[in-house]
Amino acid sequence: MGERELSERGAETRTLILDTALAAFAESGFRGTSVRDIATRCGLTHPALIYHFPTKADLLMAVLTRRDDSEGTAAGYDELRGRALLDHLVETARRNAARRGVVELYATLSGEATATDHPAHAYFVRRYASLRRDVTRAYREAAEAGELDPRIVPSLAAAQLVALMDGLQVQWLLDPSVDMAETLEAHLAAQFA
Structure with missing residues (x-):
């Protein structure tokens, strides 16, 4: 097997x-998931898995980083303004309704x-x-464009929106009839002129 084939096979194994x-971290959390269980689910030995990810913390960070990188790149997140x-956050909530594992x-x-000791x-x-x-920043830019209700304080609205998003995710996990995107849209509509 050539070097390129080994590299491709290694990339496929890492993706698996x-x-x-x-999926395992979503089901059981970090502390409730063992590396051996993940290896078994993958059809790998424990040493084969730790060859790719030496510690469970390394594996967790790779999962989180991969998800963030794919989300940000796909959406052009860094270029979005106001x-x-x-x-975009509303659309993310809409997409998340089809990705229960990621939300969990x-x-x-x-x-x-x-x-503080969690990896x-x-x-x-x-x-x-x-x-x-x-x-x-997005709220501030919307205010500067004259789109935002002048009573809205951007930093407070940001903290409120993030809290709303997280709370809606928990509610949706408990009751899938909760429409995260619709609720976020209604919240934003009340803030804009």
């Missing part, structure tokens, strides 16, 4: 591991990661700070 780990960024993963891990603690601290900063 990451997809399987995402209302377009806020509308983030809901479970964000709760677990409040413990994803720093990741979620950075993620929430970045999200609030981006959403604050």
Whole structure:
């Protein structure tokens, strides 16, 4: 087998591991999931899995990073401004309604990661700070464009929107009849002129 074939096979194995780990972490959280279980689900030995991801924390961070990279790249997230960024969050909620595993993963891990010794603690601290900063910027840009109700304070509205998104995800996980996107759209509509 040539070097290229080995590289492609390794990439396929890594993808299988990451997809399987995402599902396992979503089902049982980080602490309730073992690397051996993920290896078994993949049809791999434990040593084969740790060849690709030496620790469970490495695997978790690879799962989170892969998901963030694919979401941001696909949407052109960094180029979105003002209302377009806020509308993107509504579309993300709409897409998430078809990705229960991803929603479960983030809901479970964000709760677990409040413990400072959790391997994803720093990741979620950075993620929430970045999200609030981006959403604050979007609200500020919408205000500067004259689109936002003048009573809305961008930094407070950002924190409220992020909290609403997280709360809607938990409600939806418990009761799939909750329409996350529709609720976010109604919330934003009340804030814009």
